[in-house]
Amino acid sequence: MTIQWFPGHMAKARREVTEKLKLVDVIFELVDARIPYSSSNPMLEEIIHQKRRVIILNKADTADEKVTQEWIDHFAERGLPAVAVNAQEGKGMHKIERAAEALMAEKFERQRSRGMKPRAIRAMILGIPNVGKSTLINRLVKKNIAKTGNKPGVTKAQQWIKVGKTLELLDTPGILWPKFEDQRVGYKLALTGAIKDDLLHMEEVAGFGLRFLEAHYPEKLHHWLQIEVLPEETTEVLAMIAERRGIFDRYRDPDYSRAAELLVREMRQEKMGRVSFDFPSDLLVEDDADGGENSSH
Incomplete structure (x- = not known):
């Protein structure tokens, strides 16, 4: 998207x-x-x-x-x-x-x-x-x-x-480019609250955040969610959050959307402690792939 x-x-x-x-x-x-x-x-x-x-x-x-x-x-x-x-x-x-x-x-x-x-x-x-x-x-x-x-x-x-x-x-008011070529950039901006929530599906943002944290900060993530293994599907995590926090729709089914919003909000509030979502090492890998187009940043 x-x-x-x-x-x-x-x-x-x-x-x-x-x-x-x-x-x-x-x-x-x-x-x-x-x-x-x-x-x-x-x-x-x-x-x-x-x-x-x-x-x-x-x-x-x-x-x-x-x-x-x-x-x-x-x-x-x-x-x-x-x-x-x-x-x-x-x-x-x-x-x-x-x-x-x-x-x-x-x-x-x-x-x-x-x-x-x-x-x-x-x-x-x-x-x-x-x-x-x-x-x-x-x-x-x-x-x-x-x-x-x-x-x-x-x-x-x-x-x-x-x-x-x-x-x-x-x-001077900040400038933001017309579109994000890399979807991950959009997710990271959403995870830190830099763009409006209605620009992205919060379930997608939550899913990206979970996978990123699992890759870079597994211990912090597991401690925060009080789990030993992160489920493969984002919906499983959201259902677990909804069950624990009492987030249900009118049919008493897990409200995935609201659970995702809660998850993203808590990621922004540093509930896990201090984390970063951009690493210079990741950028260098991207530079090699695109011929160094992003080398200044």
């Missing part, structure tokens, strides 16, 4: 981003630390070209710490500085400014050598909806300027915001 989701304001945002790029020194690309690849935007490469960029892995407290470090190393190998933060709690905020300063150090040193006083670093925050752009800005400026919410697409307008003496931020 191809997921179509490209609201008019997203198309407008892309045009505005392209226009404003010439005003900024640094791009802050905000991604979900649990899915750094799936929550990045392929269009970004076309739009930003050679602009200096920092990858900000937000919600790092929900991701597998070991995998997050693997991602930081993966980006570093490709010349991209990456920092792990938790904007909700304000953890790691200092790393962002430091990374931007490091990227601009050479240029600013040249300016100083010519007797020029370097101005504030102008940066743009980019990311798909619901990765925490507004929360990050609020933390950086320490007051509630950007409108925040937990629904994809809540930030609608662009605005310049001064952050201390060293940074000026342009907050």
